[in-house]
Amino acid sequence: MTEKRMVSLTKATLLKLYAARRYLDSTVQKDLDLRIPFEVYFQDPLFAKNNPGMAFDEALVPWEPGLSPGPTSARFAVVDFNADTGSLVPPSTWNEETKRFDDSDGNPITQRSFGDQHALQAHQVHVWAVLQRALDFFESGFGLGRRISWGFEGNRLIVVPHAGYGKNAFYDRESKSLQFYYFDDGADTVYTCLSADIINHEFAHAVLDGVRPYLIEAIRPETAAFHEFMGDLTAILIAFRNNDFRQYIAKNSLGDLSTDTALNRLAEQFGTAVSGRPYLRTARNDQTMSKLKDEQRPHLLSEVLTGAMFDIIIRLSRYYIDERKLSLLTAFWDTIQRMQQMAVQPLDLLPPVDVTFKDYALAVLRMEQIANPSDPDGYRDMMIDVFRKREIFDDDDIATLNEPRQVFERLTLDVYHDVEQLASSRAEAYRFLDDNRDRLFIPRNADVVVSDLYKARKLTRQARRLPEQVIIQYVWREDVELSGSEFGRFEGRPASLLCGGTLALDRDGNVLAWSRKPGTGFEGSGQRKGDDKIERELGLKRLAEFKKSVADRVKAGRIGSVPGGAKGLLATKTPPFISRETDGALRFELSPHFGIHDDAEDDMGERQWQISS
Numbered sequence: 310m311t312e313k314r315m316v317s318l319t320k321a322t323l324l325k326l327y328a329a330r331r332y333l334d335s336t337v338q339k340d341l342d343l344r345i346p347f348e349v350y351f352q353d354p355l356f357a358k359n360n361p362g363m364a365f366d367e368a369l370v371p372w373e374p375g376l377s378p379g380p381t382s383a384r385f386a387v388v389d390f391n392a393d394t395g396s397l398v399p400p401s402t403w404n405e406e407t408k409r410f411d412d413s414d415g416n417p418i419t420q421r422s423f424g425d426q427h428a429l430q431a432h433q434v435h436v437w438a439v440l441q442r443a444l445d446f447f448e449s450g451f452g453l454g455r456r457i458s459w460g461f462e463g464n465r466l467i468v469v470p471h472a473g474y475g476k477n478a479f480y481d482r483e484s485k486s487l488q489f490y491y492f493d494d495g496a497d498t499v500y501t502c503l504s505a506d507i508i509n510h511e512f513a514h515a516v517l518d519g520v521r522p523y524l525i526e527a528i529r530p531e532t533a534a535f536h537e538f539m540g541d542l543t544a545i546l547i548a549f550r551n552n553d554f555r556q557y558i559a560k561n562s563l564g565d566l567s568t569d570t571a572l573n574r575l576a577e578q579f580g581t582a583v584s585g586r587p588y589l590r591t592a593r594n595d596q597t598m599s600k601l602k603d604e605q606r607p608h609l610l611s612e613v614l615t616g617a618m619f620d621i622i623i624r625l626s627r628y629y630i631d632e633r634k635l636s637l638l639t640a641f642w643d644t645i646q647r648m649q650q651m652a653v654q655p656l657d658l659l660p661p662v663d664v665t666f667k668d669y670a671l672a673v674l675r676m677e678q679i680a681n682p683s684d685p686d687g688y689r690d691m692m693i694d695v696f697r698k699r700e701i702f703d704d705d706d707i708a709t710l711n712e713p714r715q716v717f718e719r720l721t722l723d724v725y726h727d728v729e730q731l732a733s734s735r736a737e738a739y740r741f742l743d744d745n746r747d748r749l750f751i752p753r754n755a756d757v758v759v760s761d762l763y764k765a766r767k768l769t770r771q772a773r774r775l776p777e778q779v780i781i782q783y784v785w786r787e788d789v790e791l792s793g794s795e796f797g798r799f800e801g802r803p804a805s806l807l808c809g810g811t812l813a814l815d816r817d818g819n820v821l822a823w824s825r826k827p828g829t830g831f832e833g834s835g836q837r838k839g840d841d842k843i844e845r846e847l848g849l850k851r852l853a854e855f856k857k858s859v860a861d862r863v864k865a866g867r868i869g870s871v872p873g874g875a876k877g878l879l880a881t882k883t884p885p886f887i888s889r890e891t892d893g894a895l896r897f898e899l900s901p902h903f904g905i906h907d908d909a910e911d912d913m914g915e916r917q918w919q920i921s922s
Contacts, residue, residue, distance in 0.1 A: 318341065318342070323341075323342065323343075323372075324374060326341055326343060327343060327373075327374065330343050338371075339369060342372060342408050343371065344369040344370065344371055344372065345369070345371075345408050345409075346367045346368070346370075347368045347370055347435075347438035348365045348366075348367065348368075348419060348420040349365065349366050349367075349435050349438050349439050349505065350366070350503055350504070351365060351505065351548075351551065351553070351554060352505055352506060353503055353505065353506070353507075354503055360557070363553055363554065364420075365420050366505075366554075368439060368441070368442045369442070370442065371441065372408070376403045378400040378401065378403060379400045379401070379433070379437070380400070380403065380433060381400075382437070383464070383465070384464065385437055385440055385441065385444075385465060385466050385467075385468055386465045386466070386467050386468065387400065387401075387433045387436065387437050387467075387468045387469075387470065388467055388468070388469055389433055389470050389471055390472075391472065391473055392473045393473035393474050394473075398429045398470075398471065400430075400433065401430045401431075401433050401434050410430075410433075410434045412427035412430045413427060418431050418434050423435075429470070429471060432470045432500060432502050432503060433470050435470075435502065435503060436468055436470050436489065436502040436503075437468060439508045439509065440466075440468065440487075440512055443509050443512045443547060444457075444512075446546075446547055446550075446653075449768075450766060450767055450768035450772070450774075451646070451650055451653075451767075451768050452649060452650075453520070453653060453656065453657060453767070454766045454767035454768065454775075454778075455763055455764065455765040455766065457516060457519050457520055458520075458761075459485070459515065459518070460482050460515070460522040460525070461482050461485045463485055465485075466485065466486065466487060466515055467484070467485050467486040468486065468487050468489075469486055469487065469488045469489065470489050470502040471490075471491060471500070471502070472488035472489060472490055473488075473490055474490065474491060475490040475492060476490065476492045477490050478490060478502075478507050478511050479511060480511050480512075480514035480518070482525065487508075487511050487512065489501040489507070489508075505547070505548065506544040506548070507544075510540035510541060510543065510544045511540065513543035513544075514540055516539075516543075517535075517539050517656070520656055520657070520761075521656075521664065521782075522760070523661050523662045523784060523807055523809075524536065524664060525898050526662065526805075526807055526896055526898050527663075527899050528862060528886065529663060529665070529854065529855075529858050530605050530607065530610055530858070531610065531664070531665045531666055532663055533886075533899055534607040534608075534610035534611040534666075535611070535614070535664050535666070535669065536607065536611075537607045537608050537610075537611035538611040538614040538615050538618075541611065541615045542615060542652055545572060545592055546645065546652060546653075548572065549622075549641070549644075549648075550649075554572075555638060555641045555642065558641065559637040559638055559641060563637075564626070564630050564637045564640070566619075566622060566623045566626050567593070567623050592612075592615045592618075592619035593616070593619065594612050594616045596609075596613045596616055596699075597698075597699050597700045598666070598700035598701060601613060605861065605862070605867065607885075613666065613700075613701070614669065616699065617670075617695050617699040617701060618652060620695045620698075621648070621651070621692055622648055624691050624695065625648065625688075625691075626640050626641060626644045628686070628691075643770075646770045647688075647770050650676075650680065650767075650769070650770055651676070651677060651688075651692075654767055655669065655672035655673045655675070655676040656672070657765055657811075658672040658675055658676060658811060658813055658821075658822040658824060659811060659824060660809065660811050660824040660826045661761070661782040661783070661784050661807075661809045661811055661826075662808070662809055662826050663807065663826045663851070666701045667701055667702065668824060670692075670701050670702065672824070674689055674710065675821075675822050676822075677689055677692070678716060679716075679775065679776075679821055679822075680767075680769050680775055681769070682716050693710060717815075717819040717820065718819070718820050719818060719819060719820065720745075720748065720749075721836050722745045722748050723745050723747060724741075726740070726741040726744070728779055728818050729816065731779075731781075732764060734762070735759040735762050738759045738762050738781050739757070739759050741781075742757055742759070742781070742783055743757070747833030747834050748833065748834065748835065748836060750825060750827060750831050750835055750844050751785070751831070752785070752830035752832070753832070753833070755785035755786075755787075755808070755828070755830065756785055756786070757783050757784070757785045757809075758783065758784055758785065759781060760784050761781075762780070762781055762782070763779075764778065764779055765777070766778075776816065776821075777815065778814070778815065778821055779813070779816070780813045780814075781811070781812045781813075782809070782811050783810060783811075783812075784807055784808065784809035785807075785808050785809060786805045786894075787805075787806045787808060787828045787829065787830065788803045788804070788806075789803065789804045789805070789806045789852065789855065790802075790803055790804075791803075791804050791859065791895075793860075795860040795863065795864070796859060796863055797863040797864075799859070799895060802895055803895065804855075804859065804896070805891070805892075805895065805896050806828065806851070806852060806855050808826050808827060808828035808848070808851075809825070809826055810823065810824060810826065811823070811824050826851060827844045827845075827847045827848040828848045828851075828852075829845060829849055830848075831844045831848065862886055862897070867884065867885045867886055868884065868885075868886045868888055869884025869886070869888075870887060870888065870889075884900055885900055886898065886899060886900060887899075887900055
C-alpha cells in the first residue's frame with residue numbers, strides 16, 4: 310500500500326488553488342487541504358451508542374481564507390451564549406497550520422473531545438461542520454447550482470449551540486439565528502446540537518427562508534407544512550449520502566427501503582427522550598390529502614409530501630435493483646444522486662408566495678423534464694403515479710400533464726428584452742416586467758417588485774451542465790377587506806394578499822418554467838385568447854382560499870401577536886401564526902420560530918393561543 314504523500318503548500322499557493330477549486334474534484338481538494346475532514350456524529354449520540362461502528366462520520370468542509378474563532382466562516386458564526394445562565398462559552402480557535410480548531414488549552418478538537426472538559430467547544434465545531442456540509446449540499450451543481458442568500462439582512466447565520474434549557478431547536482429570522490437547546494433525560498443530557506437530523510432540518514428552514522422569503526406569510530396550511538417537509542426531507546437525503554450508512558441500510562433492509570429502517574426515522578435520540586418512540590417523525594406513512602383535509606397542524610400535514618418523496622426513493626431503488634440489476638450499494642448511491650437533483654433543483658422553479666404541495670410536485674416534474682427530456686426510464690410517469698396516490702394530483706391535473714406540448718416554449722411579448730440584459734440587475738428585470746404587464750398577467754396598477762434575480766448553473770446526475778437558468782421572482786400586493794364575524798378581532802380590517810410569479814428562462818429566451826399566483830385585478834391580454842378570464846378566475850379562487858384560511862386560523866385560536874423577549878422564546882411558547890400591521894394592512898406570518906417539535910401542543914392537549922375571538 311502506497312502511503313499518502315503529504316503536500317505542503319504556501320499560503321499564496323493555497324489561495325490560488327482555492328480560486329480554482331471548482332475545477333478540482335473532492336478527492337484532490339482533500340489532498341490539497343481545500344476540503345478539511347471533521348469528525349461529527351453520524352446521526353446522534355444514541356445512534357452512536359447503539360451502533361458503535363457507525364458512531365462518527367467524516368464531514369468534508371471547504372477551506373476558506375477567513376476561518377476564525379467560533380468557528381466563524383463566510384456564512385456561519387457560532388456564538389455560544391446560554392440565555393438561561395447568561396454565560397458565554399469560549400470559542401474554539403482556528404489553527405491554520407494544523408487545519409483544525411483547538412480547544413481553550415490549545416489541543417485539537419477531535420471525537421475524544423466530546424467526553425472531556427472541553428465538550429461544549431467540541432459541540433461548537435460539530436454543529437458548524439454539519440452546517441457547512443449541508444450548505445454545500447444545497448449550493449452544489451447537483452443542488453441549486455448557485456450561492457444562496459439568507460432571508461434576513463446579512464451574510465452570516467448565527468449559530469447558538471447551547472441557547473438554553475428546553476426540548477427544542479429552531480430557526481429564527483428575527484435574530485438571524487439557529488438556536489439549539491438541551492434537556493435532561495434521566496442521567497443523560499440530550500443536546501440537540503449533536504443531532505445531525507435536527508441540525509439539517511432546522512438549516513433547511515433557513516435555506517427555504519432565503520430562497521423564498523415571502524413564504525413566511527404562510528396563512529395557508531400547505532405553505533407552512535412545506536417548510537416542515539423541506540426540513541425532514543433534507544435530513545433524510547443528507548443521511549443517505551453517507552457510504553457507511555448506505556451499507557448499514559443495505560444490510561438491515563435487504564434492499565427494501567419500505568421496511569422500517571434508520572433512513573426513514575428522524576431525530577432518534579430526541580424522539581426517544583420526548584415521545585418514547587425511536588424517532589421524532591417517520592417518512593414511512595400512508596397519509597393522503599383527503600385523510601388530512603382541513604388539517605392545520607403543519608408537521609402532521611407535511612407527512613403527505615414527505616411520504617410521497619420517500620415513495621419515490623423506494624421506487625427508484627427498486628428500479629435500479631430489479632430492472633438495472635445493480636448491486637444494493639450501487640443502486641442506493643444512484644438513488645441518492647438522482648434524488649438530490651429531483652428534490653432540491655425544483656426549489657428554484659417554485660412561485661415566490663403561497664406554495665402548495667401541487668406547486669412542488671409540478672416543479673419536480675418540470676425540472677426532471679428539463680434535465681431528462683426523453684425520459685427513457687419513465688421517471689416522470691413513476692412520479693406522477695406517486696403524486697396521484699397521495700392525492701396531490703387529481704385526474705384533471707394528470708390529463709393536463711399528459712397533453713402533448715413542446716418541451717420549451719417562448720413568451721409572447723409586447724416589448725423584447727435581451728435575456729442577458731434583463732439578468733444584469735433588478736432594475737432591468739423590472740423594466741422587462743413593466744413593459745410586458747399585459748402579456749405577463751401583471752395588473753397595470755400593481756406596484757410589482759422584483760424580489761430576487763439570479764443565475765443558476767445546475768448539473769445532471771452525470772455531472773453534465775444544464776443550460777444556464779436566469780430566474781426572476783416578482784411580487785405585488787392586493788388589499789383585501791376582512792368582512793364578516795368569522796374574522797373575529799380582525800373583522801373590517803384590510804389585509805394583504807401576496808401575488809406574483811417565478812419566471813425561469815434560458816439564455817436564448819426559452820421558458821424553462823413559469824409559476825404564478827394571480828390576483829384579481831388583471832385586465833390584459835395574456836399569452837393567448839381567453840387568458841384574462843382564466844387568470845381572474847384563478848385570482849378569485851386564491852382570494853376565497855385566503856379568506857377561508859384566515860377564518861379557520863381565527864376560529865382555531867392560532868393567530869397571536871408578534872412575540873418578544875430579551876432572551877428569546879421557545880417555539881412551543883409562541884403562537885403558530887402572528888399578525889402585524891404594515892402600511893395600513895394586516896400581514897399574517899408564520900411564527901418567527903420554526904421548531905423541530907411534532908405539533909406538540911395540539912397532540913398533548915395543551916391550550917392553543919386563544920388570542921383571537
